[in-house]
Amino acid sequence: MRISLKLSRIQPSATLAINAKAQELKAQGKPVISLAVGEPDSPTPEHVKQAARQALDDNFTRYTPVPGIPELRDAVGGYFGRFYGVTPPREAVIVSNGGKQVLYNLFTALLNPGEQVLIPAPYWVSYPDMVLLAGGEPVAVPTEPEDDFLVSVEALEKARTPLTRALVLNSPSNPTGCCYSKAQLDAIMEWAVGRGIFVISDEIYDQLVYPPAERLSVVHWWERHPEKVAVVNGLAKSFAMTGWRIGYCVAHPDLIKAQSKIQGQSTSNVCSFAQKGAVAALTGSFDCVEQMRQGFERRRNLAMEIVSSWEGVKCPNPGGAFYLFPDVSARFNAQTPDSASLCKRILEEALVALVPGSAFGDDRCLRFSYAVSDETLLKALEAVGKVLKG
Ligand code: GLU
Numbered sequence: 001m002r003i004s005l006k007l008s009r010i011q012p013s014a015t016l017a018i019n020a021k022a023q024e025l026k027a028q029g030k031p032v033i034s035l036a037v038g039e040p041d042s043p044t045p046e047h048v049k050q051a052a053r054q055a056l057d058d059n060f061t062r063y064t065p066v067p068g069i070p071e072l073r074d075a076v077g078g079y080f081g082r083f084y085g086v087t088p089p090r091e092a093v094i095v096s097n098g099g100k101q102v103l104y105n106l107f108t109a110l111l112n113p114g115e116q117v118l119i120p121a122p123y124w125v126s127y128p129d130m131v132l133l134a135g136g137e138p139v140a141v142p143t144e145p146e147d148d149f150l151v152s153v154e155a156l157e158k159a160r161t162p163l164t165r166a167l168v169l170n171s172p173s174n175p176t177g178c179c180y181s182k183a184q185l186d187a188i189m190e191w192a193v194g195r196g197i198f199v200i201s202d203e204i205y206d207q208l209v210y211p212p213a214e215r216l217s218v219v220h221w222w223e224r225h226p227e228k229v230a231v232v233n234g235l236a237k238s239f240a241m242t243g244w245r246i247g248y249c250v251a252h253p254d255l256i257k258a259q260s261k262i263q264g265q266s267t268s269n270v271c272s273f274a275q276k277g278a279v280a281a282l283t284g285s286f287d288c289v290e291q292m293r294q295g296f297e298r299r300r301n302l303a304m305e306i307v308s309s310w311e312g313v314k315c316p317n318p319g320g321a322f323y324l325f326p327d328v329s330a331r332f333n334a335q336t337p338d339s340a341s342l343c344k345r346i347l348e349e350a351l352v353a354l355v356p357g358s359a360f361g362d363d364r365c366l367r368f369s370y371a372v373s374d375e376t377l378l379k380a381l382e383a384v385g386k387v388l389k390g
Pocket of ligand 1: 013015016036037038039124125126174
């Protein structure tokens with residue numbers, strides 16, 4: 001089969017591939033525990049489901065405007081007003097099929113062939129491949145576990161070239177869970193904006209932060225420099241709505257129009273009744289989000305206690321999201337010399353699915369998602385600990 005050359009450098013999504021593998025083993029009757037995919041374990045809150053059901057009953061089942069129904073675009077603006085004191089107008093908002101489509105559309109709309117995008121590593125699996133698909137060049141900027149995997153202005157400056165067009169920020173981070181402080185974020189924003197580097201801030205985990213980490217957004221930077229910043233978020237992680245595919249973006253109205261043009265020629269609108277559910281989520285009570293946040297914080301503490309007791313393993317204490325990203329390279333040996341082979345061994349011997357750090361641009365580490373019950377988490381970590389000791 002002849003496949004386009006533009007796919008030659010693109011990898012399948014590792015997170016989704018490993019999740020599929022774990023499901024396959026489960027279907028064969030193997031008691032595999034998956035700590036692989038980043039997905040909340042709770043159901044979508046009842047009032048959100050009810051709003052979508054009502055929309056179906058009301059036959060709200062036709063095409064909607066491509067960038068989203070007006071009330072949802074306004075609800076997105078309202079979300080930023082409620083939590084961050086800046087309310088972007090409707091024309092500065094688009095709703096897409098998950099944060100993933102927002103990002104894909106953004107890269108496509110922003111990049112000319114060969115333009116570079118700085119991506120602090122470890123990074124979420126899909127950023128580099130999306131940049132490649134959009135004709136750009138991803139440039140990984142490595143970080144260290146000792147620095148909580150946070151990138152410095154100095155490292156960014158070193159990686160900057162005349163072809164640098166954009167920078168991707170992701171705080172709290174997938175895969176590390178680490179968060180920038182306000183001062184660190186502001187320093188990076190000032191650097192980028194001052195050099196005309198466009199910042200794409202992926203804030204999909206903004207609601208899932210554990211003190212002293214703070215809930216932060218760069219939306220006030222967007223307000224001051226609308227041509228240089230785009231803020232990306234969605235409902236998947238905060239409202240346990242991964243399957244609904246609701247992502248959104250705040251950007252300059254011209255960029256929103258460009259994203260809308262791409263979306264109009266590819267997927268059209270996001271599912272009509274899912275949008276109604278999203279309105280209910282964004283305009284309703286966030287008590288359910290707070291409950292989930294507290295549950296994740298408890299599991300973060302449980303998991304950290306165990307992982308930090310593993311000899312030779314280095315793991316920063318993450319301030320957000322639901323991942324641990326320990327550096328396990330001290331446990332590599334001749335049979336398992338890298339993260340992929342160690343993950344394979346853990347899957348075979350401990351029956352626990354993890355994602356190798358290589359998928360996130362750091363082969364020293366493994367990603368654990370702790371979005372599972374306390375009991376499952378403890379069982380999985382005990383089994384992984386045994387393999388690492390062995
Ligand atoms: N973002 C989640 C993860 O990293 C979901 C899977 C994906 O879309 O890659 O596991």
